[in-house]
Amino acid sequence: MSSITPAEVAAGTGAGAGDPGEPRRPGRVSLGGLSLNLRSSGIYIAFALIIALFSVLTDGALLQPQNISNIIVQNSYVLILAIGMILIIIAGHIDLSVGSVVAVTGALAAVLMVDMGLPWPAALAVTLVAGGLVGAWQGFWIAYFGIPAFIVTLAGMLLFRALTLTVLGNQGIGPFPDAVRTLANGFTDGYLGNVGLGPLGGADLFSLLVGLLAVAGMVVAQWRTRRSRAGYGQAVDPVPLFALKMAAGAALILFLVVQLARFKNLPWVLVLLAALVLGYSLLAGRTVFGRRIYAIGGNLHAAVMSGVKVKQVVFWIFVNMGVLSAVAGVIFAGRLNQAGPTAGGSFELDAIAAAFIGGAAVQGGVGKVAGAITGGLIMAVINNGMSLIGSPSERVMLVKGAVLLAAVAFDVWTKRRAGTAR
Amino acid sequence: MADQMTDQILRMSGITKTFPGVRALQDVTLSVRRGEIHAICGENGAGKSTLMKVLSGVHPHGDYEGEVVFDGARCEFGGIRDSERAGIVIIHQELALSPQLSIAENIFLGNERSRHGIIDWNRTNHEAAELMRRVGLRENPVTPVADIGVGKQQLVEIAKALSKRVRLLILDEPTAALNDEDSAHLLDLLRGLREEGITCVIISHKLNEVTAVADSVTVIRDGRTIETLDMAGGHVTEDRIIAGMVGRALDNRFPPHEPSIGEEALRIEDWTVHSPTQPGRKVVDGASLTLRRGEIVGLAGLMGAGRTELAMSVFGRAYGTDISGRIFKDGRPVRIRTVQDAIEHGLAYATEDRKRYGLNLIDDIRRNVSAAGLAGLARRGWVDEREEYRVAEEYRRSMNIKAPGVSSVVGKLSGGNQQKVVLSKWILTEPDVLILDEPTRGIDVGAKYEIYTIINRLADQGRAILVISSELPELLGLCDRIYTLCEGRVTGEVPRREATQERLMHLMTKGQE
Numbered sequence: 001m002s003s004i005t006p007a008e009v010a011a012g013t014g015a016g017a018g019d020p021g022e023p024r025r026p027g028r029v030s031l032g033g034l035s036l037n038l039r040s041s042g043i044y045i046a047f048a049l050i051i052a053l054f055s056v057l058t059d060g061a062l063l064q065p066q067n068i069s070n071i072i073v074q075n076s077y078v079l080i081l082a083i084g085m086i087l088i089i090i091a092g093h094i095d096l097s098v099g100s101v102v103a104v105t106g107a108l109a110a111v112l113m114v115d116m117g118l119p120w121p122a123a124l125a126v127t128l129v130a131g132g133l134v135g136a137w138q139g140f141w142i143a144y145f146g147i148p149a150f151i152v153t154l155a156g157m158l159l160f161r162a163l164t165l166t167v168l169g170n171q172g173i174g175p176f177p178d179a180v181r182t183l184a185n186g187f188t189d190g191y192l193g194n195v196g197l198g199p200l201g202g203a204d205l206f207s208l209l210v211g212l213l214a215v216a217g218m219v220v221a222q223w224r225t226r227r228s229r230a231g232y233g234q235a236v237d238p239v240p241l242f243a244l245k246m247a248a249g250a251a252l253i254l255f256l257v258v259q260l261a262r263f264k265n266l267p268w269v270l271v272l273l274a275a276l277v278l279g280y281s282l283l284a285g286r287t288v289f290g291r292r293i294y295a296i297g298g299n300l301h302a303a304v305m306s307g308v309k310v311k312q313v314v315f316w317i318f319v320n321m322g323v324l325s326a327v328a329g330v331i332f333a334g335r336l337n338q339a340g341p342t343a344g345g346s347f348e349l350d351a352i353a354a355a356f357i358g359g360a361a362v363q364g365g366v367g368k369v370a371g372a373i374t375g376g377l378i379m380a381v382i383n384n385g386m387s388l389i390g391s392p393s394e395r396v397m398l399v400k401g402a403v404l405l406a407a408v409a410f411d412v413w414t415k416r417r418a419g420t421a422r
Numbered sequence: 423m424a425d426q427m428t429d430q431i432l433r434m435s436g437i438t439k440t441f442p443g444v445r446a447l448q449d450v451t452l453s454v455r456r457g458e459i460h461a462i463c464g465e466n467g468a469g470k471s472t473l474m475k476v477l478s479g480v481h482p483h484g485d486y487e488g489e490v491v492f493d494g495a496r497c498e499f500g501g502i503r504d505s506e507r508a509g510i511v512i513i514h515q516e517l518a519l520s521p522q523l524s525i526a527e528n529i530f531l532g533n534e535r536s537r538h539g540i541i542d543w544n545r546t547n548h549e550a551a552e553l554m555r556r557v558g559l560r561e562n563p564v565t566p567v568a569d570i571g572v573g574k575q576q577l578v579e580i581a582k583a584l585s586k587r588v589r590l591l592i593l594d595e596p597t598a599a600l601n602d603e604d605s606a607h608l609l610d611l612l613r614g615l616r617e618e619g620i621t622c623v624i625i626s627h628k629l630n631e632v633t634a635v636a637d638s639v640t641v642i643r644d645g646r647t648i649e650t651l652d653m654a655g656g657h658v659t660e661d662r663i664i665a666g667m668v669g670r671a672l673d674n675r676f677p678p679h680e681p682s683i684g685e686e687a688l689r690i691e692d693w694t695v696h697s698p699t700q701p702g703r704k705v706v707d708g709a710s711l712t713l714r715r716g717e718i719v720g721l722a723g724l725m726g727a728g729r730t731e732l733a734m735s736v737f738g739r740a741y742g743t744d745i746s747g748r749i750f751k752d753g754r755p756v757r758i759r760t761v762q763d764a765i766e767h768g769l770a771y772a773t774e775d776r777k778r779y780g781l782n783l784i785d786d787i788r789r790n791v792s793a794a795g796l797a798g799l800a801r802r803g804w805v806d807e808r809e810e811y812r813v814a815e816e817y818r819r820s821m822n823i824k825a826p827g828v829s830s831v832v833g834k835l836s837g838g839n840q841q842k843v844v845l846s847k848w849i850l851t852e853p854d855v856l857i858l859d860e861p862t863r864g865i866d867v868g869a870k871y872e873i874y875t876i877i878n879r880l881a882d883q884g885r886a887i888l889v890i891s892s893e894l895p896e897l898l899g900l901c902d903r904i905y906t907l908c909e910g911r912v913t914g915e916v917p918r919r920e921a922t923q924e925r926l927m928h929l930m931t932k933g934q935e
Contacts, residue, residue: 228807228808228811229811231808232808232811232812232815234811234827234828234829235826235827235829286804286805286807287800287803287804287805288796288797288800288803288804288805289803291789291792291796291805294782294785294789295782295785295789295793298782298783298784298785299778299781299782299783299784301778301779302778302779302780302781302782302793303782303793304740304761305737305740305761305771305773305779305780306761306793306794306847307738307760307761307762307764307765307794308793309762361784365782365784365785366784
């Protein structure tokens with residue numbers, strides 16, 4: 001028998017350069033006893049600060065019911081694109097073609113619905129399939145042929161813009177059927193009538209109930225997750241912090257819903273967007289497919305050697321991006337009531353910026369759907385707030401550029417402080 | 423002992439270096455005599471590299487407490503350029519060469535031979551050839567560094583140091599990536615430099631090399647100097663150094679193991695693999711191996727013999743092109759065309775390069791452990807996170823992975839703990855055959871013992887184990903049977919009781935005679 005046991009060995013190792021029992025906590029701040037991870041929570045704090053800033057600058061105009069509705073409706077298509085883009089960026093790729101794909105799918109929808117007079121559900125289905133095929137085309141070259149996504153989608157950006165111009169010539173096609181316009185621009189009806197909210201006036205009961213349901217769902221789901229993690233001795237937020245986070249989330253949802261209920265009820269795109277965010281958050285966090293995306297972006301070689309079907313996963317996230325681009329294409333065209341040859345210009349940049357502001361890592365492997373949406377909303381609020389105070393567009397662009405750079409710089413900085421940047 | 427020597431080229435005293443929350447060095451003393459080879463030994467994380475970073479100015483003056491006296495003068499280096507100007511050059515474990523540049527360009531990188539900003543190519547290549555002769559590197563100076571082997575790249579680094587008129591050369595794990603032949607050449611070169619009056623400090627885990635080449639050894643443990651041993655006279659043994667490193671006597675570096683060997687689990691016949699980069703070159707040539715349940719089989723070979731290539735090509739053709747041969751699993755022929763096939767047939771391959779091929783360093787223990795066996799933790803595509811936590815926590819305990827929880831990021835763990843995560847990942851797939859490629863590379867002595875214990879346990883569970891290792895004592899201490907590989911061919915099969923280092927080395931070099 002040997003003179004030492006592994007347990008004794010264990011006592012002798014591990015000390016020195018860094019005792020793993022007490023990791024340093026870089027990028028964490030303490031707020032009255034509450035410890036907060038800046039790297040993952042920073043984005044939400046920044047969002048709150050930006051909203052507060054513009055509320056003050058615009059004398060509250062930013063948070064007026066109609067303005068909130070405008071922000072959502074005007075930015076819905078970029079947010080939808082950001083959902084697809086974050087998955088691609090997590091996998092370590094990029095898609096520069098989404099703006100052109102928005103244009104070509106919008107044009108296809110217009111040809112099918114307006115020129116050919118197809119019923120809108122059929123035309124919508126064909127358009128979504130076409131978007132998927134566009135994604136499959138790019139996914140094939142990227143995943144199976146091995147051309148960098150940057151090149152393939154740069155080519156796609158040109159190809160699909162060319163295709164749009166070929167289909168449309170130099171003019172737009174419209175108007176769209178009512179159903180499509182309602183999806184893009186319309187609101188839910190007052191199914192349950194109005195209720196009085198005292199000094200706030202009347203508000204749509206249905207919208208309010210949906211809001212309460214959303215809050216309840218969020219709290220229950222988060223609580224169950226927390227409990228199951230705590231059950232296995234995993235670190236969870238202490239109760240006060242958890243309560244604070246839930247209260248903040250609930251306040252945000254309820255404020256949003258109340259304001260919308262006072263205006264014209266819920267925009268249909270918000271309903272769609274909420275469903276997409278929920279669905280894709282679950283896909284990314286809870287499914288095998290979602291895990292594969294993170295594994296590929298985190299370490300491609302390790303993913304291959306762990307039996308991940310890398311090519312398949314990459315192919316399908318580009319197919320998915322194509323379908324979401326088609327959704328955005330139809331909504332954008334429906335909102336303008338016309339499919340135009342210049343539709344979707346620079347949408348790819350907005351979607352990419354949203355993902356990176358929302359905490360995606362440049363090297364891949366890191367990012368969240370909720371983060372990308374928040375990133376998109378930060379840009380939307382900056383856009384909207386600055387236009388409310390009458391800033392010229394060049395200044396808006398300047399600020400957005402600075403925010404993007406600052407967000408990524410912050411990410412790199414926290415990573416360096418954590419000592420994981422290698 | 424070293425203190426009594428008058429001619430010290432370097433004296434570091436009272437060195438204390440603190441990182442936020444961690445004291446990496448505490449009152450460390452290091453004295454190096456002029457013209458000696460001085461080895462620094464210690465477990466991973468003991469503070470060896472930090473000490474060298476203090477010396478070379480990576481941690482500038484003011485960042486640490488204590489005094490550095492080099493050649494009689496107090497040094498206050500503000501950066502690596504200051505220390506290089508004083509004649510101290512450090513060569514890191516990961517070589518800092520630019521692969522597409524030529525040998526000559528690399529030697530003079532940052533120190534170009536130029537006139538008025540224009541590179542003097544004749545002088546560059548001429549002086550490079552002179553330096554290459556000094557280090558025994560027989561190559562054309564204009565050859566790109568990417569085209570020469572790791573051993574020769576190491577020589578380029580040393581030539582580069584010589585070009586800077588080095589007086590104290592620090593080598594951090596210089597032979598970690600080298601085969602025995604290249605290592606021997608490098609050690610000879612160090613002896614030659616000693617003749618020229620150049621002092622060397624080497625950090626090494628390979629204690630046989632330390633005992634072979636060093637004049638003194640300083641042992642560091644937990645950020646403190648434990649002792650300095652004078653190697654003159656040859657009475658200091660490896661075990662004596664290990665005792666200093668771990669703070670206790672280590673009777674046996676390998677846990678005892680009685681194998682119970684069962685049925686054949688995997689048979690590979692006439693396995694041939696061609697190089698994907700050099701068309702027509704056979705990397706593995708007609709190799710045949712048999713692995714049995716409960717048996718630990720070793721695969722010995724020099725670097726470049728095709729060990730890793732053999733393992734990876736069997737593991738779902740993860741390496742190589744134009745692969746031919748037959749694989750039998752439990753006596754039945756199987757077709758394994760992808761990594762997924764290999765996993766489904768009960769094969770697992772724990773890589774030699776865990777940072778590159780084994781782990782997602784930015785993710786946590788839980789998701790690394792489940793990376794290969796995720797399908798087994800999922801229903802209809804949905805991951806059962808409760809089960810995943812439970813399993814990961816179970817492995818953290820049973821494998822003694824030292825981390826506060828399974829949510830700890832893998833990149834921050836020590837090498838030994840990272841290796842345990844890799845092993846956990848593969849054990850979760852419930853393999854019948856485990857191929858472990860350099861399972862203890864870059865792992866300190868204590869953690870090695872734990873890994874050996876785990877390997878024995880896996881064999882006792884009835885799995886077949888193939889261990890690939892560059893360290894012959896490890897194979898001799900661990901394996902029941904050892905195959906030798908030379909230039910892609912299996913040149914021998916030796917049972918444990920007949921195996922000696924000499925015999926294995928003879929078989930491993932057969933093709934070169």
